[in-house]
Amino acid sequence: MRVLFTVSSWSTHYSTMIAVGWAAQAMGHEVRVLCPASETTTVSNTGLIPVPVLDGVDIVTSNRLEYYREAAEGRWRYPWLPLHPLTGEPLRSLDEFDLAAYRRTVEPELAARAARGFDAAVEYARRWRPDVVLHDPTSLEGLLAARVIGVPALLCLWGPVGTHEPEHRRIVPTDISGSFTRHGVGEFSLDLITHVVDPCPTAVAPPVGGERVPLRYVPYNGCAPEPDWLHDAPGRPRVCIAWSTALSTMSGPNSYLLPELISSLDGLDLEVVVTATAADVAALGAVPAGIRVLERMPLRLLLPGCAAIVHHGGSGNTMTALVSGAPQLPITFTTETTVTAERLHAAGVGIHLQGDLADRQQVRDAVQTLVSDPGYRTRAGEVRDEIRLRPTPVDLVTNLEKLAGR
Structure with a gap:
């Protein structure tokens, strides 16, 4: 054929x-x-x-x-x-x-x-x-x-x-x-x-x-070597930040929240892992101690060990998180990603924030809720199990x- x-x-x-x-x-x-x-x-x-x-x-x-x-x-x-x-x-x-x-x-x-x-x-x-x-x-x-x-x-x-x-x-x-x-x-x-x-x-x-x-x-997020620490049991809940590398080229500079997201999660009792492009990593400069920044780490490797993911509502992040059973915090700036985020929220696997309204405290509160409320993890696991069938x-x-x- x-x-x-x-x-x-x-x-x-x-x-x-x-x-x-x-x-x-x-x-x-x-x-x-x-x-x-x-x-x-x-x-x-x-x-x-x-x-x-x-x-x-x-x-x-x-x-x-x-x-x-x-x-x-x-x-x-x-x-x-x-x-x-x-x-x-x-x-x-x-x-x-x-x-x-x-x-x-x-x-x-x-x-x-x-x-x-x-x-x-x-x-x-x-x-x-x-x-x-x-x-x-x-x-x-x-x-x-x-x-x-x-x-x-x-x-x-x-x-x-x-x-x-x-x-x-x-x-x-x-x-x-x-x-x-x-x-x-x-x-x-x-x-x-x-x-x-x-x-x-x-x-x-x-x-x-x-x-x-x-x-x-079946996720495809590119390929990269698997780091040694990936399968170590984290001492604290691991949270991933994965922000779109191209969102700002379509939605403008106000949609680029990566530095603000890192700042929002700084100081919480979390292991924060950021995956970004080489250009975004270079632009970040120095980050707070305890924040791990990776260059283009495939999400399908990273998310199974994460207690939550923060992202912009894109389909690749959304679907890979669903496959991995990770609760999600989509922060959206477009009609399409807002629709996606609303459906995640209605399904009980995530919390949705509108990008123009999300402030530092709202992001901190949402992530802490996803990590501490077992209902999100349970529901995300149920959806993951359905996907496997x-x-x-x-x-x-x-x-x-x-x-x-x-």
Whole structure:
């Protein structure tokens, strides 16, 4: 069987799909990953074969545009303005970005680039003839290619936000290039999504359309040597701080809370472990005694021994924590991460704080509650145990074989 993946320009959007690719290859199937050129190295590092032919609006620009629309429509909840969608500079006034001019002059070129990516995906699918196609929610090229050549397509969610959320929470983009119509499959709509691979346990399962295909989430957070101290029993509860390395590029400098979070937990009877990029580690400078700072430590190694994790509500942190059974404190700055955090809170596995309202005392109180209240740990353990009973990536590939055989 030939399995084709298409992925977006943001690596956490396709992290769910990596283990499925491994399983397919281990079972003797051929796997290819259509991706933007920017993802070539990242895909290669996972052990899968990239085909860098996709193009279009990058995820950073797309998210900044959405945040600008939220502000223009009065839905932006923060006391500061969003970033300029194209330059990334903080706006002093919404008038500094001319949305009408963008739609006249910039969007047509981006639509043309997206069209070239859609065409490349269809052309590759016609030549390589995959038996099944999987794609992330923001990579609709896979859906179109599958429709054109008449094979099954499955959308793979990255976390607890689904395909059929209310309009203001939508993560599936529209087809600004008109490629679905141009290739003869009709105008794009969510009704074209017939199968959704959902890695979420029942407690945080999002709304989807079509058939929900369950999957056990297998974390992929990169690789690093395992430190000697990792399996030592900590004398105090171990708490992880994992902050997004790119949140500020989309949500602005006010969303960069790493130094404040470290300061908030300083002095508590906790073992605090921070994992960050090399640039963020260097920018931190000296940290309080007793704070352990690590460079890109994979969360799947670190979290099983943690009593709690503090993070920004991103899907990778959220899902890895759920798999590990660690209670969570998401502190959020975007609509998507807020939805995720609300579902974690409702499931009883975490406490949610809005990023613009969270102060030092609130963070300290929330972490101490997560660590001291056994209910959070118990509930997180129950959700972890449910995840372990879900179909594995091997089970999914077996189902793909049956789906392709029909």
